[in-house]
Amino acid sequence: MTERVGIGIVGAGLIVEHAHLPAYRSAGLTVCGLYDQDHARASRLAAEFGVQAYRSLDELVEDEGVHIVDCAVTPDAQENLVPQFLDAGKHVLCQKPLADSLDGARKLVERAHESGLKLAVNQQMRWEPTIQEMKRRLNDGRIGEPVLLTYRLNFMGEYPGPHWLNDLDRLFVRFGTIHFIDSARYLFGEPSRVTARLLRDKVQYAAGETFINAWIEWPNGATMVAFERYTCKTGDIECDIRLEGTRGAVTGRLGLYLDYPAPNADIIEAIQYGDPEWTLVSDTETWLPGAFAKPMLSLIDAIQTNGEPATSGRDNLRTLRIVEALYESDRLGRTVTLDAKE
Numbered sequence: 001m002t003e004r005v006g007i008g009i010v011g012a013g014l015i016v017e018h019a020h021l022p023a024y025r026s027a028g029l030t031v032c033g034l035y036d037q038d039h040a041r042a043s044r045l046a047a048e049f050g051v052q053a054y055r056s057l058d059e060l061v062e063d064e065g066v067h068i069v070d071c072a073v074t075p076d077a078q079e080n081l082v083p084q085f086l087d088a089g090k091h092v093l094c095q096k097p098l099a100d101s102l103d104g105a106r107k108l109v110e111r112a113h114e115s116g117l118k119l120a121v122n123q124q125m126r127w128e129p130t131i132q133e134m135k136r137r138l139n140d141g142r143i144g145e146p147v148l149l150t151y152r153l154n155f156m157g158e159y160p161g162p163h164w165l166n167d168l169d170r171l172f173v174r175f176g177t178i179h180f181i182d183s184a185r186y187l188f189g190e191p192s193r194v195t196a197r198l199l200r201d202k203v204q205y206a207a208g209e210t211f212i213n214a215w216i217e218w219p220n221g222a223t224m225v226a227f228e229r230y231t232c233k234t235g236d237i238e239c240d241i242r243l244e245g246t247r248g249a250v251t252g253r254l255g256l257y258l259d260y261p262a263p264n265a266d267i268i269e270a271i272q273y274g275d276p277e278w279t280l281v282s283d284t285e286t287w288l289p290g291a292f293a294k295p296m297l298s299l300i301d302a303i304q305t306n307g308e309p310a311t312s313g314r315d316n317l318r319t320l321r322i323v324e325a326l327y328e329s330d331r332l333g334r335t336v337t338l339d340a341k342e
Protein backbone atom coordinates (compact mmCIF):
# COMPACT_ATOMS: atom_id res chain seq x y z
CA MET A 1 0.00 0.00 0.00
CA THR A 2 2.71 2.51 1.00
CA GLU A 3 4.34 2.43 -2.46
CA ARG A 4 1.14 3.94 -3.94
CA VAL A 5 1.67 7.14 -1.96
CA GLY A 6 3.96 9.48 -3.89
CA ILE A 7 6.48 11.70 -2.09
CA GLY A 8 7.92 14.94 -3.50
CA ILE A 9 10.95 16.23 -1.61
CA VAL A 10 11.67 19.95 -1.37
CA GLY A 11 15.29 20.57 -0.37
CA ALA A 12 18.20 18.42 -1.46
CA GLY A 13 20.58 19.15 1.39
CA LEU A 14 22.72 17.04 3.67
CA ILE A 15 19.92 15.35 5.60
CA VAL A 16 17.97 14.39 2.47
CA GLU A 17 21.08 12.86 0.91
CA HIS A 18 22.24 10.92 3.97
CA ALA A 19 18.98 10.09 5.72
CA HIS A 20 15.66 10.67 3.88
CA LEU A 21 16.52 9.17 0.49
CA PRO A 22 18.41 6.09 1.79
CA ALA A 23 15.70 5.42 4.40
CA TYR A 24 12.81 5.77 1.94
CA ARG A 25 14.60 3.51 -0.54
CA SER A 26 15.11 0.81 2.13
CA ALA A 27 11.45 1.09 3.17
CA GLY A 28 10.23 0.72 -0.44
CA LEU A 29 8.57 4.15 -0.49
CA THR A 30 7.85 5.98 -3.75
CA VAL A 31 9.82 9.20 -4.20
CA CYS A 32 8.50 10.98 -7.31
CA GLY A 33 11.21 13.63 -7.39
CA LEU A 34 13.19 16.41 -5.76
CA TYR A 35 13.19 20.18 -5.98
CA ASP A 36 15.91 22.48 -4.61
CA GLN A 37 16.58 26.11 -5.41
CA ASP A 38 20.07 24.84 -6.20
CA HIS A 39 19.05 22.85 -9.30
CA ALA A 40 22.52 21.39 -9.90
CA ARG A 41 22.45 19.85 -6.42
CA ALA A 42 18.92 18.48 -6.88
CA SER A 43 19.91 16.99 -10.27
CA ARG A 44 22.99 15.25 -8.87
CA LEU A 45 21.03 13.70 -6.00
CA ALA A 46 18.06 12.82 -8.19
CA ALA A 47 20.35 10.98 -10.60
CA GLU A 48 22.01 9.09 -7.74
CA PHE A 49 18.64 7.88 -6.42
CA GLY A 50 16.92 7.38 -9.78
CA VAL A 51 14.21 10.04 -9.38
CA GLN A 52 13.43 13.23 -11.31
CA ALA A 53 14.71 16.72 -10.46
CA TYR A 54 11.87 19.24 -10.82
CA ARG A 55 12.86 22.55 -12.41
CA SER A 56 10.46 24.59 -10.24
CA LEU A 57 8.39 24.32 -7.10
CA ASP A 58 5.24 24.68 -9.24
CA GLU A 59 6.26 21.63 -11.24
CA LEU A 60 6.47 19.60 -8.02
CA VAL A 61 3.16 20.76 -6.54
CA GLU A 62 1.36 20.30 -9.86
CA ASP A 63 2.55 16.68 -10.08
CA GLU A 64 -0.62 14.69 -9.31
CA GLY A 65 1.52 11.70 -8.34
CA VAL A 66 2.82 13.66 -5.33
CA HIS A 67 0.55 13.13 -2.31
CA ILE A 68 3.01 14.16 0.39
CA VAL A 69 5.56 16.96 0.29
CA ASP A 70 8.60 16.20 2.43
CA CYS A 71 9.78 19.71 3.26
CA ALA A 72 13.50 19.57 4.11
CA VAL A 73 14.71 23.12 3.63
CA THR A 74 16.08 25.65 6.11
CA PRO A 75 13.54 26.46 8.87
CA ASP A 76 12.86 30.07 7.78
CA ALA A 77 11.88 28.80 4.32
CA GLN A 78 9.73 25.99 5.75
CA GLU A 79 7.29 28.35 7.49
CA ASN A 80 6.60 30.11 4.16
CA LEU A 81 6.43 27.00 2.00
CA VAL A 82 4.11 24.76 4.04
CA PRO A 83 0.93 26.87 3.42
CA GLN A 84 1.65 26.66 -0.34
CA PHE A 85 1.82 22.86 -0.18
CA LEU A 86 -1.43 22.70 1.81
CA ASP A 87 -3.14 25.06 -0.67
CA ALA A 88 -2.09 22.66 -3.43
CA GLY A 89 -3.83 19.80 -1.55
CA LYS A 90 -0.66 18.03 -0.40
CA HIS A 91 -0.07 16.40 3.00
CA VAL A 92 3.21 17.61 4.52
CA LEU A 93 6.09 16.17 6.51
CA CYS A 94 8.05 19.06 8.07
CA GLN A 95 11.47 19.15 9.70
CA LYS A 96 12.13 20.25 13.24
CA PRO A 97 11.76 22.94 14.44
CA LEU A 98 8.32 23.20 12.86
CA ALA A 99 8.45 27.03 13.01
CA ASP A 100 10.42 29.89 14.53
CA SER A 101 7.86 30.44 17.29
CA LEU A 102 5.10 28.48 19.01
CA ASP A 103 2.58 30.88 17.45
CA GLY A 104 3.98 30.23 13.97
CA ALA A 105 3.75 26.48 14.56
CA ARG A 106 0.15 26.77 15.81
CA LYS A 107 -0.80 28.64 12.63
CA LEU A 108 0.61 25.84 10.44
CA VAL A 109 -1.19 23.18 12.48
CA GLU A 110 -4.50 25.07 12.23
CA ARG A 111 -4.03 25.66 8.50
CA ALA A 112 -3.52 21.91 7.93
CA HIS A 113 -6.59 21.13 10.06
CA GLU A 114 -8.75 23.59 8.09
CA SER A 115 -7.51 22.07 4.82
CA GLY A 116 -8.38 18.56 5.98
CA LEU A 117 -4.78 17.53 5.29
CA LYS A 118 -2.21 15.82 7.51
CA LEU A 119 0.84 17.62 8.81
CA ALA A 120 3.56 15.69 10.64
CA VAL A 121 7.02 16.55 11.93
CA ASN A 122 10.12 14.46 11.38
CA GLN A 123 10.90 13.88 15.09
CA GLN A 124 12.40 10.52 14.32
CA MET A 125 14.41 10.08 17.56
CA ARG A 126 11.39 8.27 18.99
CA TRP A 127 12.34 5.38 16.69
CA GLU A 128 16.04 5.64 17.53
CA PRO A 129 17.30 2.15 18.58
CA THR A 130 18.30 2.94 22.20
CA ILE A 131 15.06 4.86 22.79
CA GLN A 132 13.10 1.89 21.38
CA GLU A 133 14.94 -0.47 23.76
CA MET A 134 14.12 1.83 26.69
CA LYS A 135 10.46 1.89 25.65
CA ARG A 136 10.29 -1.92 25.40
CA ARG A 137 11.79 -2.30 28.88
CA LEU A 138 9.52 0.35 30.37
CA ASN A 139 6.50 -1.41 28.86
CA ASP A 140 7.42 -4.93 30.02
CA GLY A 141 8.49 -3.87 33.54
CA ARG A 142 12.23 -4.56 33.34
CA ILE A 143 13.03 -0.89 34.05
CA GLY A 144 10.45 -0.62 36.85
CA GLU A 145 9.46 2.98 37.62
CA PRO A 146 11.57 5.47 35.63
CA VAL A 147 13.92 7.52 37.82
CA LEU A 148 16.61 9.29 35.77
CA LEU A 149 17.09 9.75 32.02
CA THR A 150 20.42 11.34 31.04
CA TYR A 151 21.55 12.68 27.66
CA ARG A 152 25.28 13.40 27.69
CA LEU A 153 26.69 14.90 24.53
CA ASN A 154 30.07 16.60 24.01
CA PHE A 155 31.25 16.81 20.40
CA MET A 156 31.96 19.26 17.55
CA GLY A 157 28.49 19.92 16.21
CA GLU A 158 28.82 23.44 14.85
CA TYR A 159 29.99 24.24 11.33
CA PRO A 160 33.10 26.43 11.14
CA GLY A 161 32.67 29.06 8.40
CA PRO A 162 29.48 30.17 6.65
CA HIS A 163 26.40 28.10 7.49
CA TRP A 164 22.77 29.11 8.10
CA LEU A 165 22.88 27.61 11.62
CA ASN A 166 25.60 30.11 12.61
CA ASP A 167 23.30 33.09 12.09
CA LEU A 168 20.58 31.95 14.49
CA ASP A 169 20.28 33.55 17.95
CA ARG A 170 18.42 30.54 19.34
CA LEU A 171 20.33 27.48 18.26
CA PHE A 172 20.91 24.06 19.75
CA VAL A 173 17.88 23.81 22.04
CA ARG A 174 15.82 24.14 18.82
CA PHE A 175 18.04 21.88 16.70
CA GLY A 176 19.54 19.35 19.16
CA THR A 177 17.74 19.26 22.53
CA ILE A 178 14.41 19.19 20.68
CA HIS A 179 15.10 15.53 19.77
CA PHE A 180 15.87 14.67 23.40
CA ILE A 181 12.71 16.44 24.57
CA ASP A 182 10.52 14.66 22.02
CA SER A 183 11.97 11.22 22.76
CA ALA A 184 11.63 11.81 26.53
CA ARG A 185 7.95 12.75 26.00
CA TYR A 186 7.57 9.51 24.03
CA LEU A 187 9.00 7.58 26.99
CA PHE A 188 7.34 9.35 29.94
CA GLY A 189 4.46 11.51 28.69
CA GLU A 190 4.02 15.19 29.53
CA PRO A 191 6.44 16.80 32.01
CA SER A 192 5.54 19.37 34.66
CA ARG A 193 8.62 21.58 35.24
CA VAL A 194 11.76 22.63 33.36
CA THR A 195 14.98 24.38 34.35
CA ALA A 196 17.78 25.43 31.99
CA ARG A 197 21.07 27.25 31.78
CA LEU A 198 22.08 27.96 28.17
CA LEU A 199 25.60 29.17 27.44
CA ARG A 200 27.90 30.25 24.64
CA ASP A 201 31.50 29.12 24.19
CA LYS A 202 34.29 31.74 24.04
CA VAL A 203 35.51 30.55 20.63
CA GLN A 204 32.35 29.33 18.91
CA TYR A 205 31.43 30.36 15.34
CA ALA A 206 27.70 30.32 15.91
CA ALA A 207 25.70 33.21 17.36
CA GLY A 208 23.35 31.02 19.43
CA GLU A 209 23.74 28.77 22.46
CA THR A 210 26.11 25.80 22.11
CA PHE A 211 26.28 24.57 25.73
CA ILE A 212 23.00 23.37 27.19
CA ASN A 213 22.24 22.24 30.72
CA ALA A 214 18.62 21.26 31.15
CA TRP A 215 16.48 19.50 33.74
CA ILE A 216 12.98 18.30 32.96
CA GLU A 217 10.73 16.80 35.64
CA TRP A 218 7.62 14.63 35.36
CA PRO A 219 4.72 14.48 37.82
CA ASN A 220 5.68 10.88 38.74
CA GLY A 221 9.15 11.99 39.89
CA ALA A 222 11.06 10.93 36.77
CA THR A 223 13.76 13.43 35.77
CA MET A 224 15.64 14.03 32.54
CA VAL A 225 19.03 15.74 32.65
CA ALA A 226 20.64 16.93 29.41
CA PHE A 227 24.25 18.05 29.21
CA GLU A 228 25.02 19.05 25.62
CA ARG A 229 28.10 20.81 24.31
CA TYR A 230 28.54 21.32 20.57
CA THR A 231 32.03 22.92 20.53
CA CYS A 232 34.32 20.15 21.81
CA LYS A 233 37.77 20.44 20.22
CA THR A 234 39.54 17.45 21.78
CA GLY A 235 38.47 15.04 19.02
CA ASP A 236 37.05 12.43 21.39
CA ILE A 237 33.31 12.31 21.72
CA GLU A 238 30.80 11.76 24.51
CA CYS A 239 27.38 10.72 23.18
CA ASP A 240 25.64 8.56 25.75
CA ILE A 241 22.08 8.24 26.92
CA ARG A 242 20.95 6.24 29.90
CA LEU A 243 17.71 5.39 31.63
CA GLU A 244 17.76 4.18 35.23
CA GLY A 245 14.62 2.82 36.84
CA THR A 246 13.71 1.14 40.10
CA ARG A 247 14.48 -2.37 38.71
CA GLY A 248 16.94 -2.00 35.85
CA ALA A 249 18.69 0.33 33.44
CA VAL A 250 19.55 0.78 29.75
CA THR A 251 22.44 2.70 28.28
CA GLY A 252 23.26 3.55 24.66
CA ARG A 253 26.19 5.08 22.83
CA LEU A 254 24.57 7.13 20.04
CA GLY A 255 26.44 6.23 16.85
CA LEU A 256 24.95 9.23 15.01
CA TYR A 257 27.35 11.63 16.75
CA LEU A 258 30.55 9.63 16.15
CA ASP A 259 31.07 10.78 12.55
CA TYR A 260 27.89 12.63 11.52
CA PRO A 261 26.24 11.90 9.05
CA ALA A 262 27.95 8.51 8.57
CA PRO A 263 25.59 5.65 9.56
CA ASN A 264 27.26 4.36 12.77
CA ALA A 265 25.31 1.93 14.96
CA ASP A 266 24.37 2.46 18.61
CA ILE A 267 25.96 0.24 21.25
CA ILE A 268 23.11 -0.64 23.60
CA GLU A 269 23.56 -2.36 26.96
CA ALA A 270 21.17 -3.21 29.78
CA ILE A 271 21.28 -4.41 33.35
CA GLN A 272 18.82 -5.72 35.95
CA TYR A 273 19.90 -4.71 39.45
CA GLY A 274 21.61 -7.72 41.03
CA ASP A 275 23.09 -8.89 37.70
CA PRO A 276 26.91 -9.08 37.86
CA GLU A 277 27.40 -6.85 34.81
CA TRP A 278 25.81 -5.00 31.88
CA THR A 279 24.72 -7.17 28.94
CA LEU A 280 25.14 -6.16 25.28
CA VAL A 281 21.68 -5.82 23.71
CA SER A 282 22.60 -4.58 20.21
CA ASP A 283 25.44 -3.01 18.24
CA THR A 284 24.03 -3.08 14.70
CA GLU A 285 21.10 -0.64 14.58
CA THR A 286 21.44 2.98 13.49
CA TRP A 287 19.52 6.19 14.21
CA LEU A 288 20.54 7.62 10.83
CA PRO A 289 19.26 6.55 8.37
CA GLY A 290 17.53 3.69 10.26
CA ALA A 291 14.81 5.71 12.01
CA PHE A 292 14.14 8.22 9.23
CA ALA A 293 11.44 6.29 7.37
CA LYS A 294 9.30 5.96 10.51
CA PRO A 295 7.68 9.44 10.70
CA MET A 296 6.89 9.17 6.97
CA LEU A 297 5.40 5.66 7.42
CA SER A 298 3.32 6.93 10.33
CA LEU A 299 2.08 9.83 8.17
CA ILE A 300 1.18 7.48 5.31
CA ASP A 301 -0.70 5.22 7.72
CA ALA A 302 -2.60 8.25 9.10
CA ILE A 303 -3.57 9.30 5.56
CA GLN A 304 -4.79 5.81 4.71
CA THR A 305 -6.74 5.30 7.95
CA ASN A 306 -7.73 8.94 8.51
CA GLY A 307 -5.87 8.78 11.81
CA GLU A 308 -3.31 10.97 13.54
CA PRO A 309 0.42 10.58 12.73
CA ALA A 310 2.51 9.69 15.82
CA THR A 311 4.50 12.90 15.37
CA SER A 312 1.61 15.06 14.15
CA GLY A 313 1.97 18.83 14.08
CA ARG A 314 -0.49 19.05 16.98
CA ASP A 315 1.58 16.61 19.04
CA ASN A 316 4.67 18.62 18.13
CA LEU A 317 3.24 21.75 19.76
CA ARG A 318 3.78 19.96 23.09
CA THR A 319 7.44 19.38 22.25
CA LEU A 320 7.84 22.98 21.10
CA ARG A 321 6.29 24.44 24.25
CA ILE A 322 9.01 22.65 26.25
CA VAL A 323 11.66 24.11 23.91
CA GLU A 324 10.21 27.57 24.61
CA ALA A 325 10.02 26.87 28.35
CA LEU A 326 13.76 26.05 28.41
CA TYR A 327 14.56 29.42 26.83
CA GLU A 328 12.20 31.11 29.28
CA SER A 329 13.81 29.35 32.25
CA ASP A 330 17.26 30.50 31.14
CA ARG A 331 16.03 34.05 30.63
CA LEU A 332 14.29 34.22 34.01
CA GLY A 333 16.99 32.30 35.89
CA ARG A 334 14.45 29.97 37.50
CA THR A 335 12.37 26.82 37.09
CA VAL A 336 9.31 27.15 34.80
CA THR A 337 6.13 25.19 35.53
CA LEU A 338 4.25 23.86 32.50
CA ASP A 339 0.48 24.21 32.29
CA ALA A 340 -0.96 20.69 32.61
CA LYS A 341 -4.00 21.68 30.50
CA GLU A 342 -2.03 22.80 27.40
Ligand SMILES: NC(=O)c1ccc[n+]([C@@H]2O[C@H](COP(=O)([O-])OP(=O)(O)OC[C@H]3O[C@@H](n4cnc5c(N)ncnc54)[C@H](O)[C@@H]3O)[C@@H](O)[C@H]2O)c1
Nearest residue numbers: 011012013014015016036037038072073074075077095096
Ligand atom coordinates in the same frame (compact mmCIF):
# COMPACT_ATOMS: atom_id res chain seq x y z
N1 LIG B 1 17.83 14.55 12.74
C1 LIG B 1 17.09 15.44 12.10
O1 LIG B 1 15.90 15.38 12.25
C2 LIG B 1 17.71 16.49 11.22
C3 LIG B 1 19.08 16.47 10.98
C4 LIG B 1 19.62 17.46 10.16
C5 LIG B 1 18.80 18.44 9.61
N2 LIG B 1 17.46 18.44 9.89
C6 LIG B 1 16.58 19.50 9.36
O2 LIG B 1 16.50 19.38 7.94
C7 LIG B 1 16.45 20.67 7.33
C8 LIG B 1 17.57 20.77 6.29
O3 LIG B 1 18.82 20.56 6.93
P1 LIG B 1 20.14 20.18 6.10
O4 LIG B 1 21.16 19.82 7.12
O5 LIG B 1 19.83 19.22 5.03
O6 LIG B 1 20.49 21.63 5.48
P2 LIG B 1 21.29 21.95 4.14
O7 LIG B 1 21.73 23.36 4.29
O8 LIG B 1 22.33 20.91 3.86
O9 LIG B 1 20.19 21.85 3.00
C9 LIG B 1 19.11 22.72 2.89
C10 LIG B 1 18.70 22.73 1.41
O10 LIG B 1 17.48 23.45 1.29
C11 LIG B 1 17.56 24.22 0.10
N3 LIG B 1 16.61 25.33 0.20
C12 LIG B 1 16.60 26.34 1.10
N4 LIG B 1 15.54 27.14 0.89
C13 LIG B 1 14.86 26.62 -0.16
C14 LIG B 1 13.66 26.98 -0.84
N5 LIG B 1 12.96 28.07 -0.48
N6 LIG B 1 13.26 26.22 -1.87
C15 LIG B 1 13.98 25.13 -2.24
N7 LIG B 1 15.10 24.73 -1.63
C16 LIG B 1 15.54 25.47 -0.60
C17 LIG B 1 19.02 24.67 0.02
O11 LIG B 1 19.39 25.03 -1.30
C18 LIG B 1 19.74 23.41 0.51
O12 LIG B 1 20.10 22.54 -0.55
C19 LIG B 1 16.56 21.68 8.48
O13 LIG B 1 15.28 22.11 8.84
C20 LIG B 1 17.15 20.89 9.63
O14 LIG B 1 16.72 21.37 10.88
C21 LIG B 1 16.90 17.47 10.67
